[in-house]
Amino acid sequence: MAEMQVDLVAVERKVWSGTAEFVFARTSVGEIGILPRHEPLIAQLVDAGMVRIDPSDGESVRVAVFGGFLSMDGEKLTILAEEAELGDQIDVSAAQQDRDRADTDDAAGRAAKARAEARLAAAGQAAE
Amino acid sequence: MPASLRVLRRRIRSSRNIAQITKAQETVATSRISKAQARVENSRPYVAEFTNVLTQASKAAATDHPLLVPREEIRRVGVLVVTSDRGLCGGYNANTLRLANKRLAEITAAGHEPMLFVVGRKGRDFFRFRGRDIAQSWTGFSELPQYENAVSVADSLAAAFLAGGDQTIEAPAEDEDPAVVAPEEVQGLTGVDELHVVYTAFATMLSQTPEARQVAPLSLEELGDPSDAEDSGDASSSQDAPSSQDAEYDFEPEADQLFDVLLPKYLRTRVFAAFLDAAASESAARRRAMKAATDNANDLIDDLTREANQARQAQITQEISEIVGGADALATAGE
Numbered sequence: 229m230a231e232m233q234v235d236l237v238a239v240e241r242k243v244w245s246g247t248a249e250f251v252f253a254r255t256s257v258g259e260i261g262i263l264p265r266h267e268p269l270i271a272q273l274v275d276a277g278m279v280r281i282d283p284s285d286g287e288s289v290r291v292a293v294f295g296g297f298l299s300m301d302g303e304k305l306t307i308l309a310e311e312a313e314l315g316d317q318i319d320v321s322a323a324q325q326d327r328d329r330a331d332t333d334d335a336a337g338r339a340a341k342a343r344a345e346a347r348l349a350a351a352g353q354a355a356e
Numbered sequence: 357m358p359a360s361l362r363v364l365r366r367r368i369r370s371s372r373n374i375a376q377i378t379k380a381q382e383t384v385a386t387s388r389i390s391k392a393q394a395r396v397e398n399s400r401p402y403v404a405e406f407t408n409v410l411t412q413a414s415k416a417a418a419t420d421h422p423l424l425v426p427r428e429e430i431r432r433v434g435v436l437v438v439t440s441d442r443g444l445c446g447g448y449n450a451n452t453l454r455l456a457n458k459r460l461a462e463i464t465a466a467g468h469e470p471m472l473f474v475v476g477r478k479g480r481d482f483f484r485f486r487g488r489d490i491a492q493s494w495t496g497f498s499e500l501p502q503y504e505n506a507v508s509v510a511d512s513l514a515a516a517f518l519a520g521g522d523q524t525i526e527a528p529a530e531d532e533d534p535a536v537v538a539p540e541e542v543q544g545l546t547g548v549d550e551l552h553v554v555y556t557a558f559a560t561m562l563s564q565t566p567e568a569r570q571v572a573p574l575s576l577e578e579l580g581d582p583s584d585a586e587d588s589g590d591a592s593s594s595q596d597a598p599s600s601q602d603a604e605y606d607f608e609p610e611a612d613q614l615f616d617v618l619l620p621k622y623l624r625t626r627v628f629a630a631f632l633d634a635a636a637s638e639s640a641a642r643r644r645a646m647k648a649a650t651d652n653a654n655d656l657i658d659d660l661t662r663e664a665n666q667a668r669q670a671q672i673t674q675e676i677s678e679i680v681g682g683a684d685a686l687a688t689a690g691e
Contacts, residue, residue: 237405239503239628241398257608270413271608272617297618299409306405310503310621 230264231284233304236291238312244289250282251305253298262300269300276342278349279307290315292350294343315350323347361671364664368657375653381444382646385639388499389561392636396558396629403629406622410574413615416605421615422518423622426573427549431521432469434491434513434548435459436627438555438634439479440498445638446645448556448564449478452634455566456554471516471548475509475631491516492541501635506628512542513627514620517572519547551623555630556637562644564637571626572619 234251236244251262254277262269273279273296281289296309327344331337414424437456439449456479463470474480474493483490492512497505515538519525525538525545551572556564607614 235401235405237402239399239402239625240395242401255608260608267606268412268416268604269606269608270409270614271606272614295621297614297621299405299412301412306409308402308406308409310624 232262232264232266234281234283234307235304236279236281236293236307236309236312238309243291243309243312243314244281247284248281248305249284251298251307252280253277253293253307254279255298262298262305265302266300266305268302270297271299272297273307273309274342275339276346278346290350290352292318292343292347294346313347313350315352318347318351320348320351323351361664361667364660364667368660368664371653371657371660375650375657378444378646378649378653382643382650385643385646388639389636389643392632392639393558393561396632396636399629399632403625406625410618410622413605413607413611413618414574417607417611417615421612421619422520423572423615423619424574427520429521430466430468430549432471432546432548433463433550433552434471434473434516435463436473436475436509436513436551436553436555436630437479437483438498438553438630439474439476439482440634440638441477441495442499443478444645445642446648448638448641448645449476449482452554452556452566453479453482455568459552459554459568468550469521471545473509473513475634491545492539497631498638499635501628501631503624503628506624506631508539510624510627511620512539513551513572514623515539515542516545516547517549517551517623518619521547521549523547553626553630555634556641558633558636558640561640564640571623 231247231249234244234246234248235242249264253260253262253271254274255271256274257271260271273293276292276294277296279291279293279296281291283289292313292315293307293309294311296307296312298305298307300306323344327341327348330341330344332341417424435456437452439452443449460470460472472483472488472490474483474490475495476498477495480490480493480495494505494509515525519538523546525542525547550570552568552570554566554568557567558564
């Protein structure tokens with residue numbers, strides 16, 4: 229099956245790099261699945277969301293991505309994020325606490341909740 | 357007779373204290389450099405990829421977004437100067453500030469009005485002492501900058517840039533959700549048409565040079581700079597890029613809207629990269645300055661110790677000759 233180069237880069241480090249068969253992400257417009265040879269695209273991702281990468285070999289990688297956008301140039305997919313956390317490095321109980329404690333009455337609280345949910349989704353915990 | 361022994365001993369003691377302090381500063385700076393250098397290295401892929409993406413996007417998108425297209429009339433130019441909070445780092449601040457002054461003079465000479473943003477206490481004090489108007493200044497993070505620091509700085513710059521040189525920066529209306537919220541400090545000031553950053557670029561441990569760069573609107577000349585794009589350490593990706601240069605891009609959301617979002621992000625990236633470079637350069641400059649100071653103090657201690665020994669010997673010789681002379685005198689008197 230066809231492959232594409234995927235680089236997930238956060239501000240202070242390269243989070244994930246390799247070849248993949250499929251990438252799922254949520255943009256500000258809707259959900260998107262990207263296969264190799266997808267047409268060139270630049271898209272803004274939701275402020276806090278989960279990105280799933282299906283590598284050529286091995287299991288899916290889920291990453292919580294904050295303030296990111298992606299760029300596909302036909303052969304290579306680049307996801308740039310202000311912050312990103314790999315799913316298996318996320319502290320699930322802390323994220324759950326954050327989600328339950330978040331006050332959804334104000335914008336900051338809603339953003340915090342969205343962040344916590346993105347982290348839970350990346351950690352493989354259903355975010356309801 | 358050389359300087360008195362007591363004075364010499366006092367000078368040796370104080371030199372030794374100074375050497376101890378500078379040695380400690382040197383050690384701290386040395387340990388900071390490697391960390392700061394690693395941060396610079398780690399942040400490079402992001403900057404390189406971002407620049408790469410923007411280059412491609414700007415070629416593909418038929419848009420006259422202010423980030424990409426220079427404004428027709430340049431009235432005001434924003435300059436961000438990145439300096440350190442503490443001294444004891446040799447010519448680091450002096451060099452940066454000299455270049456900043458030069459850039460400010462160039463802007464004034466071209467008939468534009470500069471607007472000054474300053475990071476670091478040294479820079480702030482420098483411009484304040486010279487009676488320059490500072491639009492906004494930030495202090496307290498020059499050695500260990502965090503991304504949040506860059507965000508707060510870059511948002512002021514973005515707000516000023518988006519307002520433009522003929523309008524004042526205003527607080528967003530209640531019902532709006534702009535990409536950039538203008539911080540209170542800059543509200544009510546007039547915006548700018550161009551943004552420059554003056555900072556010290558970290559090349560190697562031994563060489564750091566102050567640089568002045570235009571960050572907005574994007575200058576194509578800068579994008580063509582291969583050192584920026586290929587420093588990512590990812591040779592395969594940068595070689596792949598040219599083949600797909602002419603691709604037709606889709607934008608999600610629409611190009612103009614997307615660039616509205618990317619502009620502040622891009623500025624944050626550039627500002628953060630400048631901060632990291634500056635922090636690494638500051639530590640490197642401090643290490644060098646402190647090493648020189650320690651060496652000088654040690655040389656001084658050696659010289660003073662030699663002089664003190666001479667003085668001590670001279671004193672002993674004199675005492676002996678006084679005793680011998682006294683004994684002789686007594687012997688002569690007794691006869």
